[in-house]
Amino acid sequence: MQVEVLPNAGSPLLPYLEDKLVIVIDVLRATSTMVTALANGCQSIIPVLSPEDAIERRLTLPGSLLGGERDALPIDGFDLGNSPFDYVPEKVGGKRVIITTTNGTRAIRDASAAPKIWMASFLNMHSIVLAVLRQFENNDKLQGVVVFCAGTEERFDLPDTLCAGMLIDGLGSTVTLNDLGEAARMLYRSSEHNLVEKISDSVHGKRLISLGFERDVVYCSTPNVLPIIPVFDEGEIVWLTEE
Amino acid sequence: MQVEVLPNAGSPLLPYLEDKLVIVIDVLRATSTMVTALANGCQSIIPVLSPEDAIERRLTLPGSLLGGERDALPIDGFDLGNSPFDYVPEKVGGKRVIITTTNGTRAIRDASAAPKIWMASFLNMHSIVLAVLRQFENNDKLQGVVVFCAGTEERFDLPDTLCAGMLIDGLGSTVTLNDLGEAARMLYRSSEHNLVEKISDSVHGKRLISLGFERDVVYCSTPNVLPIIPVFDEGEIVWLTEE
Numbered sequence: 012m013q014v015e016v017l018p019n020a021g022s023p024l025l026p027y028l029e030d031k032l033v034i035v036i037d038v039l040r041a042t043s044t045m046v047t048a049l050a051n052g053c054q055s056i057i058p059v060l061s062p063e064d065a066i067e068r069r070l071t072l073p074g075s076l077l078g079g080e081r082d083a084l085p086i087d088g089f090d091l092g093n094s095p096f097d098y099v100p101e102k103v104g105g106k107r108v109i110i111t112t113t114n115g116t117r118a119i120r121d122a123s124a125a126p127k128i129w130m131a132s133f134l135n136m137h138s139i140v141l142a143v144l145r146q147f148e149n150n151d152k153l154q155g156v157v158v159f160c161a162g163t164e165e166r167f168d169l170p171d172t173l174c175a176g177m178l179i180d181g182l183g184s185t186v187t188l189n190d191l192g193e194a195a196r197m198l199y200r201s202s203e204h205n206l207v208e209k210i211s212d213s214v215h216g217k218r219l220i221s222l223g224f225e226r227d228v229v230y231c232s233t234p235n236v237l238p239i240i241p242v243f244d245e246g247e248i249v250w251l252t253e254e
Numbered sequence: 255m256q257v258e259v260l261p262n263a264g265s266p267l268l269p270y271l272e273d274k275l276v277i278v279i280d281v282l283r284a285t286s287t288m289v290t291a292l293a294n295g296c297q298s299i300i301p302v303l304s305p306e307d308a309i310e311r312r313l314t315l316p317g318s319l320l321g322g323e324r325d326a327l328p329i330d331g332f333d334l335g336n337s338p339f340d341y342v343p344e345k346v347g348g349k350r351v352i353i354t355t356t357n358g359t360r361a362i363r364d365a366s367a368a369p370k371i372w373m374a375s376f377l378n379m380h381s382i383v384l385a386v387l388r389q390f391e392n393n394d395k396l397q398g399v400v401v402f403c404a405g406t407e408e409r410f411d412l413p414d415t416l417c418a419g420m421l422i423d424g425l426g427s428t429v430t431l432n433d434l435g436e437a438a439r440m441l442y443r444s445s446e447h448n449l450v451e452k453i454s455d456s457v458h459g460k461r462l463i464s465l466g467f468e469r470d471v472v473y474c475s476t477p478n479v480l481p482i483i484p485v486f487d488e489g490e491i492v493w494l495t496e497e
Contacts, residue, residue: 018261024408165267167410169433190412190457198437201444214433 012147012182013155016175016191019162020117025124030154032146033125034139034178035243036132037161038170039215040093041115042241043132043231044078047095049250050237052104056248058116062086065109072107079111083222086111094227107247114161119243122159126152128243129251133174133206137235140181142251156182158192169213170232173199173206177234207232255390255425256398259418259434262405263360268367273397275389276368277382277421278486279375280404281413282458283336284358285484286375286474287321290338292493293480295347299491301359305329308352315350322354326465329354337470350490357404362486365402369395371486372494376417376449380478383424385494399425401435412456413475416442416449420477450475 015026036042045056057075059065065077078091078098085092091102093112110116122128127146131139146153158178160171172191176199179192188196202209210216210232211225219228240251258269279285288299300318302308308320321334321341328335334345336355353359365371370389374382389396401421403414415434419442422435431439445452453459453475454468462471483494 018410163433166432167261167434167437169437172433172437189409190406190415191410193456194410194412194415194437194441197441197444201440213436 012185013187014158014179014182014192015155015189016158016160016172016195018160018167018172018191019165020114020121020159025121026157028122028125028157030152031125031157032127032129032143032153032155033122033157033159034129034131035115035118035122035159035161036171036174037112037115037118038132038174038210038231039219040095040227040231041112041161042130043134044093044095044098045110045130045241045248046132046135046237046239048098048103048108049241049248050239051098051100053098053108054105055107056241057107057109057246058119058248059109059111060116060120062089062111065089065111068109072109075107075109076103078108081113083219083224094224095230096227114163118159118161125157130241130243130248131174131178133177133232133234134237135239136174136177136181138238138240140178142240143178143182163215168215169198170210170215173202173209176200177203206234255428256430257401257422257425257435258398258432259401259403259415259438261403261410261415261434262408263357263364263402268364269400271365271368271400273395274368274400275370275372275386275396275398276365276400276402277372277374278358278361278365278402278404279414279417280355280358280361281375281417281453281474282462283338283470283474284355284404285373286377287336287338287341288353288373288484288491289375289378289480289482291341291346291351292484293482294341294343296341296351297348298350299484300350300352300489301362301491302352302354303359303363305332305354308332308354311352315352318350318352319346321351324356326462326467337467338473339470357406361402361404368400373484373486373491374417374421376420376475376477377480378482379417379420379424381481381483382421385483386421386425406458411458412441413453413458416445416452419443420446449477
């Protein structure tokens with residue numbers, strides 16, 4: 012299986028995606044929060060690029076909530092921030108959430124040519140690995156996996172890259188990798204026993220901790236606790252029902 | 255000391271460079287070849303962006319040689335390719351070489367706002383580390399180091415990143431790093447004893463080996479054999495005479 016890792020949203024050169032399974036990773040915090048929201052009964056998540064888009068979209072979807080962040084902080088007038096701890100069952104159960112985040116939403120948009128787009132985080136990695144392996148057993152139209160690390164402000168992000176490395180490590184030894192995929196696997200293998208420390212020491216981790224979100228950083232660094240695969244389908248992110 | 259690593263030439267977001275020492279790394283093969291050429295008596299290297307620019311430039315510099323590559327292969331009608339083994343004393347001794355390479359030349363151009371631009375490779379890393387440390391002892395106008403990995407076709411390149419990691423590792427424990435700098439150090443530390451193997455297995459390494467350049471890949475993966483610091487100054491790359 013061919014696995015190509017891209018470093019950040021806004022990468023100028025996108026590979027051919029029409030026959031690829033794309034996996035979007037934004038550990039701190041967009042995809043971790045999406046996984047958590049769906050696990051807590053959220054009906055679906057609608058990613059949009061700007062707060063203005065979110066407000067406009069809600070006009071057509073009464074009863075839905077607005078969520079997201081700018082510069083890691085909640086947006087004025089929105090119902091929810093980008094902390095997974097905002098997305099508790101009492102708030103999001105049975106609801107649609109229209110969400111805008113800086114990097115994660117852009118990564119989903121950049122992936123839009125792909126036939127399948129899933130969201131991964133440490134939280135749901137075990138389920139992602141098993142589902143990827145099943146896809147490639149059953150679907151000979153897919154020609155590989157492209158991992159979109161959302162990145163931070165169009166830069167390489169260590170938490171996202173470690174998470175991509177955990178995915179690749181889990182897929183076994185028969186994968187063919189680009190250089191960033193090989194680097195991701197090496198980075199993951201050298202830090203799998205101190206993920207929280209490495210992620211807390213990253214530029215984005217330190218910024219979140221300085222803003223009071225240490226609990227988010229620790230939670231988002233926890234592997235294999237939620238058996239959920241968020242899939243992007245016709246503009247909405249919902250729980251994957253396997254074919 | 256603050257050290258920021260950028261992943262490839264053509265990075266859309268350049269940091270403020272006016273108070274930085276920039277170190278350009280293109281292990282396979284531009285900076286390795288430049289170090290070798292200067293060690294072999296080449297008078298200076300003039301990096302230009304295109305083969306056409308090189309031919310035009312030679313009109314003003316009679317007696318100079320043309321060197322470089324496109325898609326890793328020599329350019330028709332040029333005197334030298336991009337293999338360090340082309341740059342032997344009998345050919346380059348006492349001569350200027352006008353050189354165009356895909357990624358390395360672009361990285362040098364992108365760095366042009368910096369007051370100091372040096373070229374690093376595994377070959378000259380020991381000298382680079384010592385010279386960087388001396389610069390920061392003696393020069394309080396410099397506010398940090400920015401490492402430009404040239405990359406391959408605007409992508410993350412493992413050989414360049416490992417070389418950046420060796421630089422950072424050599425600078426000691428007091429450096430402040432961006433995420434890619436931290437990743438580079440981790441990658442170098444986990445492969446410092448099998449550099450040739452890791453570089454040979456990279457996408458660019460495999461491509462060069464398939465084209466018959468295995469000897470180049472092994473040579474360019476050899477640390478600390480040439481005590482040369484190429485410095486870009488007024489359009490030419492020359493041997494650094496320390497202030």
